[in-house]
Amino acid sequence: MTRIAVLGAGKIGESLLSGLLDAGRSPQDLMFTERYPQRAAELAKKYDIEHVDVIGALQRADVVVIAVKPQDIEPLLDEMAPELPPGKLVVSMCAGLPTALFERRLPAGTAVVRVMPNTPMLVGEAMSAISGGSHAQDSDLDLVEELLGSVGKVVRLPESQQDAVTALSGSGPAYFFYLVEAMIDAGILLGIPRATAAELIVQSAVGAAAMLREGGGHPVMLREAVTSPAGTTIAGIRELEKHGVRAALIDAIEAARDRSVELGRQHEAG
Numbered sequence: 001m002t003r004i005a006v007l008g009a010g011k012i013g014e015s016l017l018s019g020l021l022d023a024g025r026s027p028q029d030l031m032f033t034e035r036y037p038q039r040a041a042e043l044a045k046k047y048d049i050e051h052v053d054v055i056g057a058l059q060r061a062d063v064v065v066i067a068v069k070p071q072d073i074e075p076l077l078d079e080m081a082p083e084l085p086p087g088k089l090v091v092s093m094c095a096g097l098p099t100a101l102f103e104r105r106l107p108a109g110t111a112v113v114r115v116m117p118n119t120p121m122l123v124g125e126a127m128s129a130i131s132g133g134s135h136a137q138d139s140d141l142d143l144v145e146e147l148l149g150s151v152g153k154v155v156r157l158p159e160s161q162q163d164a165v166t167a168l169s170g171s172g173p174a175y176f177f178y179l180v181e182a183m184i185d186a187g188i189l190l191g192i193p194r195a196t197a198a199e200l201i202v203q204s205a206v207g208a209a210a211m212l213r214e215g216g217g218h219p220v221m222l223r224e225a226v227t228s229p230a231g232t233t234i235a236g237i238r239e240l241e242k243h244g245v246r247a248a249l250i251d252a253i254e255a256a257r258d259r260s261v262e263l264g265r266q267h268e269a270g
């Protein structure tokens with residue numbers, strides 16, 4: 001069985017470990033590093049997975065998944081570079097960081113796959129986009145697709161699209177959570193208790209997501225079906241248009257894309 005080490009067990013690292021366990025992977029095939037001892041101890045206990053140091057992870061794992069913040073990548077690469085044995089597959093989940101950075105800093109010929117996942121991995125509903133670096137073979141992409149396919153959907157894309165993907169599906173869940181949060185606030189304004197408002201909105205979000213995915217309908221047609229002539233929905237839609245919500249979302253996603261590009265540029269000289 002492929003042994004997987006996750007370097008940096010924060011939100012994404014934990015989501016991956018938890019998702020892989022739920023998908024049936026044995027705890028013996030998983031390991032992680034984590035710089036905060038208390039966090040490491042909590043996770044080792046919760047999931048019965050071994051906490052190892054970086055050298056142990058690089059020696060024992062077949063696939064090394066990097067899940068530290070882009071801002072923390074430099075010291076980790078310094079630690080990895082002299083210790084990475086040949087033949088290991090390096091998978092980066094770091095926003096903005098190009099495969100070329102890892103290829104430049106790790107031993108020559110290292111196979112690198114860049115992934116942009118998202119936190120719904122925790123419940124087996126991730127959207128992950130994967131791109132191979134210049135030494136990654138089809139078999140490396142197949143392996144990463146199989147791993148991430150067990151915790152959600154996977155698409156293969158050219159690396160040039162990864163910054164846009166980061167803004168769309170990497171950050172995307174945050175924008176849905178933000179909308180849900182705002183809609184619950186609206187319920188409070190209208191005098192509905194918070195718990196009831198949350199139940200109404202969360203189930204509406206789940207139902208709408210299921211219609212988008214399983215009903216195969218176009219979002220415009222689905223929205224039109226809710227929008228009756230002289231009805232309630234159009235009164236609300238007029239306000240959304242008046243406040244420029246569509247343009248705000250487009251601008252938000254463009255800003256997130258730009259930030260991803262910037263995160264990559266910060267490491268260009270390294």
Ligand SMILES: NC(=O)C1=CN([C@@H]2O[C@H](COP(=O)(O)OP(=O)(O)OC[C@H]3O[C@@H](n4cnc5c(N)ncnc54)[C@H](O)[C@@H]3O)[C@@H](O)[C@H]2O)C=CC1
Binds near residue numbers: 011033070093095
């Ligand atoms: N949170 C999200 O929704 C998504 C995050 N990402 C990417 O995943 C990566 C991780 O993000 P999060 O999990 O949100 O961050 P986080 O801050 O929750 O987790 C990072 C973890 O790495 C640990 N760490 C840092 N340097 C380390 C080192 N040298 N050795 C061992 N552990 C180390 C930190 O203590 C922390 O627990 C980032 O690069 C981010 O761009 C990608 C997609 C979605």
Ligand SMILES: O=C(O)[C@@H]1CCC=N1
Binds near residue numbers: 095166170171
């Ligand atoms: O906010 C971030 O930088 C990370 C990357 C995509 C989602 N969260």
